[in-house]
Amino acid sequence: AQSVSQHNHHVILSEAASLELGCNYSYGGTVNLFWYVQYPGQHLQLLLKYFSGDPLVKGIKGFEAEFIKSKFSFNLRKPSVQWSDTAEYFCAVNVYSGAGSYQLTFGKGTKLSVIP
Amino acid sequence: DGGITQSPKYLFRKEGQNVTLSCEQNLNHDAMYWYRQDPGQGLRLIYYSQIVNDFQKGDIAEGYSVSREKKESFPLTVTSAQKNPTAFYLCASSMGGHTDTQYFGPGTRLTVL
Numbered sequence: 473a474q475s476v477s478q479h480n481h482h483v484i485l486s487e488a489a490s491l492e493l494g495c496n497y498s499y500g501g502t503v504n505l506f507w508y509v510q511y512p513g514q515h516l517q518l519l520l521k522y523f524s525g526d527p528l529v530k531g532i533k534g535f536e537a538e539f540i541k542s543k544f545s546f547n548l549r550k551p552s553v554q555w556s557d558t559a560e561y562f563c564a565v566n567v568y569s570g571a572g573s574y575q576l577t578f579g580k581g582t583k584l585s586v587i588p
Numbered sequence: 589d590g591g592i593t594q595s596p597k598y599l600f601r602k603e604g605q606n607v608t609l610s611c612e613q614n615l616n617h618d619a620m621y622w623y624r625q626d627p628g629q630g631l632r633l634i635y636y637s638q639i640v641n642d643f644q645k646g647d648i649a650e651g652y653s654v655s656r657e658k659k660e661s662f663p664l665t666v667t668s669a670q671k672n673p674t675a676f677y678l679c680a681s682s683m684g685g686h687t688d689t690q691y692f693g694p695g696t697r698l699t700v701l
Contacts (some may be wrong), residue, residue: 504687516692523687563629573638576690580630
């Protein structure tokens with residue numbers, strides 16, 4: 473079965489620091505990749521997604537992610553974080569699960585705390 | 589106001605009782621999903637439904653049941669057979685294709701006493 477690994481459980485940064493959250497997946501076929509974010513007290517929402525084409529994907533709020541197929545990675549980056557980026561971030565992989573169905577598998581999440 | 593609603597936000601039940609969590613969407617999405625979120629565990633798929641009157645087990649279906657009688661509704665029943673039911677439950681929906689984004693509801697926090 474496919475799995476998704478997020479390397480850091482909790483990351484603490486000062487405002488204006490650069491961010492990179494690691495995500496690796498274990499599936500050799502075609503994948504669709506997502507980063508979701510859960511701000512405190514809010515719904516889980518999509519940050520960005522990759523299906524095909526340019527491996528550098530830009531999302532909302534200045535986030536971007538790079539798909540590196542040879543490394544099975546989809547790391548999330550932001551050049552300068554703000555206090556409002558404090559949230560939990562989830563990487564997810566959508567793979568074919570048979571009978572015309574696709575299943576989204578999530579990583580365990582990374583909590584980001586940004587200190588003003 | 590389009591979206592996914594889950595009710596109630598907080599739910600308390602005694603051990604041994606079945607409980608049903610509600611999920612409704614007005615996005616006209618074909619597919620609906622139930623996830624369980626535990627601290628440090630991410631989201632794990634319980635059940636999903638690609639179309640009305642059809643659903644499949646996810647990774648952790650034991651102790652849960654679902655129905656999909658209407659396109660907009662996908663209730664989840666947590667049965668007494670679920671050994672560790674206290675958790676945060678999230679419902680999601682999507683158009684159903686592999687490239688489609690899943691949209692999530694606000695969640696229901698279930699506590700079994």
